[in-house]
Amino acid sequence: MTFNEDFFRLREEEFIGVFMNSRLKYRGIEARRRDTPPIVRKMQLEILEKLVEARGPEQLREKALEAIEVYRGYVRRLILRGVSIEDLAITQILSIEPDNYAVEVRQAVAAKHLERVGIRIVPGQAITYVIAGARGRYRTVPIQLVREGSYRLEPYLSMLKKAIYTIVALILEKLRTISIL
Numbered sequence: 001m002t003f004n005e006d007f008f009r010l011r012e013e014e015f016i017g018v019f020m021n022s023r024l025k026y027r028g029i030e031a032r033r034r035d036t037p038p039i040v041r042k043m044q045l046e047i048l049e050k051l052v053e054a055r056g057p058e059q060l061r062e063k064a065l066e067a068i069e070v071y072r073g074y075v076r077r078l079i080l081r082g083v084s085i086e087d088l089a090i091t092q093i094l095s096i097e098p099d100n101y102a103v104e105v106r107q108a109v110a111a112k113h114l115e116r117v118g119i120r121i122v123p124g125q126a127i128t129y130v131i132a133g134a135r136g137r138y139r140t141v142p143i144q145l146v147r148e149g150s151y152r153l154e155p156y157l158s159m160l161k162k163a164i165y166t167i168v169a170l171i172l173e174k175l176r177t178i179s180i181l
Contacts, residue, residue, distance in 0.1 A: 024045075024048055024049070024052060026048065029044065029163075029166050029167070030044055030159070030162065030163040030166060031044040031045050031048070031163070034091065034092075035090055035091065035092050036090075036159075036163075037087065037088050037089060037090050037156065037159065038086065038087045038088075038089065039074065039078070039083055039087040039088060039156065039160070040156075040159045040160055040163045042074075042087070043070065043071065043074045043160060043163060043164070044163045044164070044166075044167065046070050047067040047070050047071070047164060047167055047168075048167065050063050050066055050067055050070060051063045051064065051067060051167070051171065057175060060171060060175060061175055064168055064171045064172065064175070067164065067167070067168055067171075068164070068168065071160060071161075071164040074160055075157060075160060078153065078156055078157060078160070079153065079157075081149045084148075085130055085143060085146055085148055085151070086143070088130045088131075088151050088156060089128045089129070089130060089143050090106070090128065090129055090130070090131070090140075091126050091127065091128045092105075092106065092107035092126070092127055092129075093107070093124065093125070093126050093127075094107055094108065094111055094121065094122075094123050094124065094125050094126075094127055095123060095124075096123050097121075097122075097123060098111035098112050098115065098121055099112070106129060106131070106140040107127040107129065107140070109129075109139065109140045110127050110128075110129035110140040110141065110142045111125075111127050111142075113140075113141060113142050113145060114127070114142050114144070114145075117145065119144075127142065128142065128143045129141060129142050129143060129146075130143060130146045130150075130151050131151060131152045131155045131156070132146060132150050132151050132152055133152055139152075
């Protein structure tokens with residue numbers, strides 16, 4: 001299969017492409033990463049699906065504006081606590097014992113919580129957690145121990161913002177180069 005003209009390169013290893021049959025191919029964006037929370041992945045893929053509908057630069061501009069509305073909808077749900085804990089879950093793999101990390105990385109902090117309640121944790125194990133905690137500090141809580149609605153808002157808002165920026169900034173730049181803006 002070959003790409004049609006709707007192919008965007010972000011950086012060397014990052015791109016978004018649309019096959020002639022409208023199927024998406026993407027690499028290096030948040031939706032592709034294993035440690036991206038489902039809410040961010042869902043939003044980014046919904047935005048990409050919307051952009052695929054464009055049949056020319058003018059429609060692409062309209063779809064980019066619609067993409068911003070999709071982003072706003074996800075932000076609204078997050079702020080109003082209308083998001084499930086599962087949609088906020090981040091999964092990362094422990095590469096070493098939780099106590100052996102030189103810096104307190106999120107997955108190690110969550111793993112230590114699990115160990116404190118009697119769950120054995122080993123290197124290579126996937127740890128799924130939600131970002132919670134007091135203002136100014138990030139604390140991770142394993143998904144098994146988190147209460148519904150007890151997540152930190154700011155980190156998730158930041159992730160959503162970065163995910164839309166990754167795509168929409170690229171689209172706007174392409175439109176600027178063809179003088180549609």
